[in-house]
Amino acid sequence: MTAPPTADPEGLARAYYDALDAGDYERLRGLLAPDFAQRRPDRTFEGRDRFVAFMRDERPMTDTTHAVDAVYPSGPGVAVRGRLLDADGDEVFAFVDVFDVSDGRLASLETYAGDGE
Structure with a gap:
């Protein structure tokens, strides 16, 4: 496995969206710690391999783009505000x-996700 392109939290977050939007699941896997977990309103994924498998094989929409509107890089982590766009550029x-x-x-x-209204 290759090392992440940057240890900078903002760079890691942006690389995450780039890899996901490009369908580059090996790059995505390389950005995540082995015990990576995602918690979201509808489900939780435990472990990097389970998360990558879902993103690669099971998510309902794969032709999407993450529009990053703001990045808040202060602290040991990073927060990102954005919108998921479908293939036509409409906000999901x-x-x-x-x-x-x-x-x-x-x-x-x-x-944290919502309809933006």
């Missing part, structure tokens, strides 16, 4: 992702 939902960073990798992700 707004989100705030809060990443914890440890040893140069994304250690966990808490996702």
